[in-house]
Amino acid sequence: MENVFELQIPASPEYIGIVRLVVSSLASARRALADERVDDLKLAVSEACTNAIEAHAAAGSEQPVVVRVHEGTERLEVEIVDKGAGFDPDALPVHPPVTDPDRLNFERGLGIPLIRTLVDEVQFVPTGDGTTVRMTLFGGPADGGDETSELLRVVLRDDG
Amino acid sequence: MELGLEVSEGPAPYTVLAVKGEVDVYTAPRLREKLVELVSQGKHQIVVDLEAVEFLDSTGLGVLVGGLKRLRSHDGDLSLVCTHSRILKVFEITGLTKVFSIYESVDAATSAA
Numbered sequence: 001m002e003n004v005f006e007l008q009i010p011a012s013p014e015y016i017g018i019v020r021l022v023v024s025s026l027a028s029a030r031r032a033l034a035d036e037r038v039d040d041l042k043l044a045v046s047e048a049c050t051n052a053i054e055a056h057a058a059a060g061s062e063q064p065v066v067v068r069v070h071e072g073t074e075r076l077e078v079e080i081v082d083k084g085a086g087f088d089p090d091a092l093p094v095h096p097p098v099t100d101p102d103r104l105n106f107e108r109g110l111g112i113p114l115i116r117t118l119v120d121e122v123q124f125v126p127t128g129d130g131t132t133v134r135m136t137l138f139g140g141p142a143d144g145g146d147e148t149s150e151l152l153r154v155v156l157r158d159d160g
Numbered sequence: 161m162e163l164g165l166e167v168s169e170g171p172a173p174y175t176v177l178a179v180k181g182e183v184d185v186y187t188a189p190r191l192r193e194k195l196v197e198l199v200s201q202g203k204h205q206i207v208v209d210l211e212a213v214e215f216l217d218s219t220g221l222g223v224l225v226g227g228l229k230r231l232r233s234h235d236g237d238l239s240l241v242c243t244h245s246r247i248l249k250v251f252e253i254t255g256l257t258k259v260f261s262i263y264e265s266v267d268a269a270t271s272a273a
Binding site: 013014020039042047053054098099101103104105107110114117 | 182184185186215217218219221222223225226228229232245246249250253254255256258259
């Protein structure tokens with residue numbers, strides 16, 4: 001049995017804080033995850049949403065960014081679905097080593113390496129009209145978490 | 161979402177910028193503007209106090225890297241105060257602990273030679 005929550009946000013930076021709040025609340029209240037892992041997920045989700053919103057801006061898309069959370073028995077999956085132009089996650093620019101003074105010329109490009117480090121699994125899936133970033137943390141549900149889900153269902157459209 | 165930015169003068173030549181709240185793609189531009197403003201005022205030894213920061217992502221890191229670059233070009237420096245593991249972790253994963261001097265307190269940062 002898998003529950004699915006879905007949240008759509010306007011593709012604008014001011015809404016990323018709300019996504020962080022929803023995903024981290026859901027993960028901490030409903031999953032058997034250490035606080036540190038919830039923080040990891042929160043950061044990874046924030047990075048993926050930032051990329052999605054920037055991709056929409058670059059493509060001139062006014063469509064919403066979709067955040068979908070799948071609660072499985074052994075894993076929690078968060079998908080960030082964008083309608084941007086797509087990218088090759090394996091063809092990102094390589095930064096100079098941190099000891100090289102030229103490292104300071106690179107302010108960007110840290111998001112995807114961070115996501116790769118923070119979550120247990122990540123997939124960048126081209127969808128034809130955008131990209132879906134699927135991030136997974138392993139860990140089962142917390143005991144008695146269903147009380148929270150009723151609250152969250154009010155806030156989120158429940159596709160489960 | 162509010163980003164607190166409070167400037168105070170430390171022992172010369174240091175200026176302390178205390179940041180509070182969440183630093184992400186929405187709020188980071190305000191941090192960047194404040195750093196640019198301080199540099200243009202001739203403040204070239206800046207200590208950014210991150211103790212009251214609850215969240216920092218790669219956009220925030222980018223702004224700090226940009227600030228450090230700007231200050232170095234004026235023979236200055238940007239150092240950080242940070243003890244929270246949640247925030248330190250972001251610097252560790254990205255290797256930026258080797259780029260920034262990170263201190264446990266504003267006193268330690270402003271008494272460093």
